[in-house]
Amino acid sequence: MSNVEYQNYVKAISTLIPKERIFTDTLRCLAYGTDGGFYRLEPQVVVRVANEKEMQLCLREASSKKLPVTFKAAGTSLSGQAISDSILLMAGEGWEDYEVLEEGQKIRLQPGIVGAKVNRILAPYNRKFGPDPASINSAMVGGIIINNASGMNCGTHENAYKTIEAAKIIFADGTLLDTADADSRESFRRTRPGFVEKIEEIRDRVGADETFAARIRKKYSIKNTTGFSINPFIDYDDPFQIIINLLIGSEGALAFISEVVMRSVPTYKCKASSMVYFPDIITACKAAVALKEGPVDGAELLDRLALKSVENKEGIPDFIKDFDETTTAVLIETMASDEDILAKNIIQIKEILNDFTTLRPVEFTSDPAENEQLWNIRKGVFPAVGGMREIGTTCLIEDVAYHMETLPEATKELQDIIVEHGYTDAVIYGHALEGNFHFILNQDFSDPKEVQRYAAMMHAVINMTVDKYDGSLKAEHGTGRNMAPFVKKEWGKKGYELMCEIKRLFDPDTILNPGVIINDDPECYLKNFKPLPQCDPLIDKCIECGFCEVNCMSNHFSLSARQRIVVQREIARLKKSGENPERLAELEKGFVFQGEESCAGDGLCETSCPVSIDTGKYIKQIRAANHSAFGKKVGNFTGEHLGLICSTASVALGMVGGMHRLLGTKNFGKICDTARSISGNHIPQWTAAMPSGVSAPEETPINTDAEQKVVYFPSCIARAMGPAKDDPVTESVSEVTIRVLKKAGYGIIFPKGMKNLCCGTPWESKGFTETADMKSSELEQALLIASEQGKYPVLCDTSPCIYRMRRVMDSKLKLYEPAEFVHKFLLNKLHFTPKKQTIAIHATCSTQKMGLAKILQEVASMCADKVILPPDVNCCGFAGDKGFHLPALNAHGLRTAVPVIKKEGAVVGYSNSRTCEIGCTEQLGIPYMSIMYLVDEVTTGID
Structure with missing residues (x-):
């Protein structure tokens, strides 16, 4: 298609969709166009579609211009379903509404809700979402349903096909059908004459055969x-139910x-659960076949190489580590409504297993x-194998299923074929109870000989699976591009022609996800491989699965962690090859803001990354490399003169606070906004939440005769920033922390030279x-001396500081942030009288990474009747001082918390980082302060 056609398309949809949600630049088309599979196509246009009207317009215009369209939600798909070289319509953010129906028996969902969130919504009703793919913490409802994704327990009895009841469907020409609405169904019959009749004709024809x-x-x-x-x-008999279920597994190729x-x-x-070890894969599969008839909810097979991948x-x-090369494990899970039934289940399962040789006694545990x-x-198998691959190779997962009566023989033959083709490190694992196994290969697609080896192996697996065992070439990962050429082989002429007939009925112009499921090119599965060039050791292990994106707060604002890596890999490839310097220059220029400046650097992406990549750390490395000699001198100067800088900042904040009180928020805000605009936004943004200055505490020890002592280190932020003008308190966090410790009877020791001490976090974040x-x-040396080499615990009032201190300091130091210290040491030394008030808390990114969010919530719950921790909020986006310079990032980070705070009626909030509290105050409309x-x-105090 010509650029003119795409320009006309963009012009047409811009009548409704804001241009800031339509992307045609190289950087974002590359970044947003990537999914979790091993293929790459680069779209010409990417649109973040926000609602049904916009989607209808996008499809009508694409249909009228015969421009191909692909839909994308989270993009965790593995078979190339969510990529396009034409128009990519993203339906993630903004498509997150839901409604619980019939006391949780049903739930209405839009496609942009992450699967795990659905389970959290249904948890109070003791219900859950039927499909349970391994990607459920990242995959969205739309992708799960349209790919008919399943997992360890749902099998074929609780998947999307079996649990869907109604749907709103937008067809290729923009027609909207609501199957739950009688008027909509009747309207559809009128506006799409012959469509329902054709569905009924096929139903009758197939049923008669x-x-x-x-x-x-x-x-x-x-x-x-x-x-x-x-x-x-x-x-099904009802034509509209048939239409609904035809869309399950259709991968966006129908509607x-x-x-x-x-x-x-x-x-x-x-x-x-019990991990049961068998002498070989055939015995393990025979046991799985027998377990199918027992009270077993899940049975996951792991071959010896799967076990080896995680044994360290x-x-x-x-x-x-002592098992021989044929040992195979099956992880068994059984569930029940009460302990008595569970105990009976275990007895029955053990009786089944008595007929099989096991290498260790079969023991179940119900301990969580x-x-x-x-x-x-x-869960560790896939990331372990992916993390061990050679740089530049692709971690590829295939997905087959066999009938249970042939499972042992088929699985052994599958294993043999893989080895025969030289994949000696390939892993087989998966859902034995459903006869569904995955095999993982680390494949080099840059070498034509390796591609041919892969093709030969795949043909052998395909021929064996279809011709000998009549199995499924794709069990739960979807057909995609890598199995599209083999659909006809599995289904035969009649089945394949029926599928083509369905495609023509729904999508007569073949504009919806062309090349997926129906593809006439027998070599399409060997084309458009995604390059994974060597870039940097910090990110080279990335498998581009997208699991990081749920915890990347800049996702949908600029680039996500995955997208930053995608762009950096392409930059590295272009630099090495020397090709297309214009493209390289465009990517490098665009990355400055989209990738570097807008990254919060919080590292939360690592917490959901299968191979533990901290993209924030990589971005800080880029920042470090970009510092000029003068910039480095400034960094060194600030480090060497921290005491002067903190005291100067405190005085300046005091003056600003005085002007605020004198002129009022509105007038002073106008002055500050004008000054910031004149400076080209180099002056930090002032807000009413800006703190006043405070004085740092003296270093003189307190209660030196106390039996219990603590080293208290007020962070540099706490030593400079006090409450804001409208906060309901006037004292600094240091003053309040000291008073709490005194009430608890603690002696307080301060590190010497405190005014010039810092954990280093402000410099780390800037590279x-x-x-x-x-x-x-x-700071480490000062704390070791003050604590007498770790004899006394160390309390710091700011969680990001503790997070860094724990990573880089001597393990002898016992380091605590506020809520953690209260929870561990003060609960039996203080008397708590909870406030009759609804309060909110914010768990900083550091708190979450240290696993302390629950403790923060428990401490807050001892202090107030109702505590609100807004869900789906990770980093607040203030990111040290970034909120002063890029406030839009802060607003983006807390966007989902705003309606929660309003709905729940929280009047005050608490956290454990002053800068994060400033950001929360500004965005959420209530004062946030330290939990102390x-x-x-x-x-x-308790006498």
């Missing part, structure tokens, strides 16, 4: 996502689903921590690594 109908039933008796779902024609009503499934409070991980039993440890073995390490070292203010307010 008993041989073909039986074939369909057999194919779908196991997991199967190869091709379009043609089973609705024999499973767009803008809303669904799903039946939920029950959850069980009692669970027990923390918490993995040492005895795994032990259960988690067992399942971490299973001044040497200065950051210098300041950390100074709350503890001080509601406690008295």
Whole structure:
């Protein structure tokens, strides 16, 4: 297609969609166009679509111009379903509405809600979302449904196909059908004459063909996502229900689903698990076949190489290393509504397993921590294999299923084929109870010989799976591009022609996700491989799965963590090859803001990354490399003269606060906005939440005769920034912390030279690594002396400081942030009288990374009747001082918390980082202060 056609398309949709949500630049088309698979196409236009009207317009215009369109939600798909070289329509942010129906029996969902959030919504009703893919913490409802994704427990009985009840559907020409609305159904019959009749004609034709109908039933008796779902024609009579279910697994190639009503499934409070070790894969599979008839909810097979990939991980039993090369494990889970039934289940399972040789005694555990440890073995396989791959290779996951009666033989043959083709490090694991296995390969697609080896292996697997065992070439990952050429082989001529007929009915101009499911190119699965060039050791292990994006606060504001890596890899590739200097220059220029300046650097992306990549750390490295010689001198100067800078800042804040009180918020705000504008936004943005200056505490010890002592280190931020004008308090956090410690009977020791001490975090965030390490070292030595080499605990009032201190300082130091110290040391030394008030708390990114959010919530709950921790909020986006210079990032970080705070009626908030509290105050409309203010307010000492 010509650029003119795309320009006309952009012009047409710009009548409704703001231009800031339409992207045609190289950087964002590259970044947003990436999904979790191993193919890459680069779209010409990317649109963040916000609602149904916009989606209808986008599709109408694409249809009229015959321009191909692909839909994308989270982009965690593995088979190339969410990529396009034409128009990419993103339906994530903004598509997050939901409604719980019938006391949780059903739920209405838009496609942009993350699957795990659905489960959190349904948890109070003891219900959950039926589909349970391994990507559920990142994948969105739209992708889960349109790919018919499943997982460890849902099988074929609780997947999207079985639990969907109604849907709003937007067709290729923009027509909207709400299957739950009688008027909409009737309107659809009128506006799309012949469509419903054709569905009914196919239904009757397929149903009358008993041989073909039986074939369909057999194919779908196991997991199967190869091709379009043609089973609705024999499973349902109502044509509109058939239409709904035809879309399950259609990968966006038939229509767009803008809303669904799903039946939920029950959850069980009692669970027990056991890792059972068998001498070989055939025995393990035979046991899985037998377990299918027992009270088993999940049975996950791990071959010896799968076990080997995780055997050195923390918490993995040492005895795994002693197993021989054929050992295979099956992780079994059973669930029940009460402990008695659970105990009976375990007895029955053990009786089944008595018929099989096991290498260790079969022991079940219902302890949550032990259960988690067992399942971490299973969950750790994919990231472990991906993390061990050679740089430049792709971690590729294939997905097959076999009928249970042939599972042992088929699985052994699968294993043999993989080895015969030279993939000696490939791993087989997966859902044994459903006959569904994945095999992981680390594949080099840059070498034509390696590509041919891959093709030969795939053909062998395909021929064996289809011709010998009549299995599924795709069980739950979707057909995508890598199995599209083989749909006809699996389904035969009649099945394939029916799928083509469906495609023509729904999408007569073939504009919806062309090349996916239906593809006439037999070599398409060997084209458009995604390059993964060597870039930097900090990010080279990235598999571009997108799991990081749920914890990347700049996602949807600028680039996400995954997208930053995608762009940096392309920059590295272009630099090495020397090709297309114009493209390189454009990417480098765009990355300055989109990638570097707008990254909060909080590192929360690491917490959901399968291979533990901290993209924030990488961005700080880029910042360090970009510092000029003068910039480095400034960084060193500030580090060496911190005391002067803090005292100067405190005086300046005091003067600003005085002017604020004198002139009032409105007038002073206008003056500050004007000054910031004249400076070209170099002057920090002033807000009413700007703190006043305070005086740092003296270093004189307090209560030196006390039996218990603590080293208190007020952070440099706390030593300079006090409450804001409208805060309900006037004292500094240091004053309040000292009073709480005195009430608890503690003696207080301050580190010597405190006014010039800092943990180094402000310099680390800006890439001044040497200065950051210098300041950390100074503080470390002072704390070791003050604590008498770790004899006394150390309390710091700011969580980001403690997070860095724990990472870089001597392990002898016992370091605590405020809520943690209160929880561990003060609960039995203070009397708590909770406030009759609704309060909010903000768990900083540092608090979350240290695993202390729950403790913060517990301490707050001891202090107030109702505590609100807004869900789906990670980093607040203030990011040190970034909120003063890029306030829009702060607003973006807290956008989902605003309606929660208003709805719940919280009147005051608490956290443990002064700058984060400033950001929360500004964006959420209520004053935020240190949790120590709350503890001080509601406690008295115990005599």
